[in-house]
Amino acid sequence: MKKKVLFSREEMARLCVEALKSRGVEIDEIAKIAYQQQARYTSNIRFETCRESVLKILSLRDIFHHVLLAVELDRMAEQKLFRGPIQDIIEQDLGLFGVDEVLGLDVARLYGVIGMTNFGDIDVNKHGIVSRLNEDGKKEGIVHTFLDDIVGAIAAAASTRVAQVINEDIAHEEPHKAISLFD
Ligand code: MG
Numbered sequence: 001m002k003k004k005v006l007f008s009r010e011e012m013a014r015l016c017v018e019a020l021k022s023r024g025v026e027i028d029e030i031a032k033i034a035y036q037q038q039a040r041y042t043s044n045i046r047f048e049t050c051r052e053s054v055l056k057i058l059s060l061r062d063i064f065h066h067v068l069l070a071v072e073l074d075r076m077a078e079q080k081l082f083r084g085p086i087q088d089i090i091e092q093d094l095g096l097f098g099v100d101e102v103l104g105l106d107v108a109r110l111y112g113v114i115g116m117t118n119f120g121d122i123d124v125n126k127h128g129i130v131s132r133l134n135e136d137g138k139k140e141g142i143v144h145t146f147l148d149d150i151v152g153a154i155a156a157a158a159s160t161r162v163a164q165v166i167n168e169d170i171a172h173e174e175p176h177k178a179i180s181l182f183d
Contacts, residue, residue: 013059019071023147024136029129030054033155036127037118038162045162053158053165057110063154066107070100070146077143093137093145104149111160119156123149130155 007015017027031050039045057063076082077090089097101123108119121127126134130152137144 007064009059012061012064013055016058016064016067017055019068020151023071023074023144025129025133025147025151027051027054027058030151030155031158033122033128033130033152034158034162037121037155037159042163042166045166049162049165050158053161054154057107057154057157057161060110063107063110063157066103067150067154070103070150073146074143077145078141090145091143093143097145100146100149103146104153107150107153108156108160111157111164114163115157115160118159119153122152122156127152127155 020027020030028051031047031054034050034053035045035047038050058067073090077087080087080091082090093100104119104123105116108115111118122130126148130148133144133148133151136142137148
């Protein structure tokens, strides 16, 4: 019998949370990066909106596939399951290896150019847990080559979503008047 490959959004979010937890990453730590990043640009951000944004993003099928794949690639490299040079390249997190960033960018691009630039900021400045993952990944037996990017990208997407949510609220608050394209 074929195994189940289609999951509901609720199941996908739960499985992502479990996969990240199995690699030592809590949702609140991702939400914290989103909060700190967006707080630089927008006031009145609620931590709960950041948390909710992370969970919304984790419930999307594409993101679910990216998260599970990233987690497995690191775990497989830790167990030395790849053959040839790619095992050492992933294990040593070679600076010139960019496929981990490609997966991250693919997640961040869910929220357009702003999502991608926010990911660049987290990738370069290593906010919060991304810095910890990066440092731990240098230790013997631990591989975080894909995890740090996927976590940074989820935080970037969540941070951008929060900005979208807040701006949508502001748009609704502003007094309604007939708007013409040619005013
Ligand atoms: Mg990486």
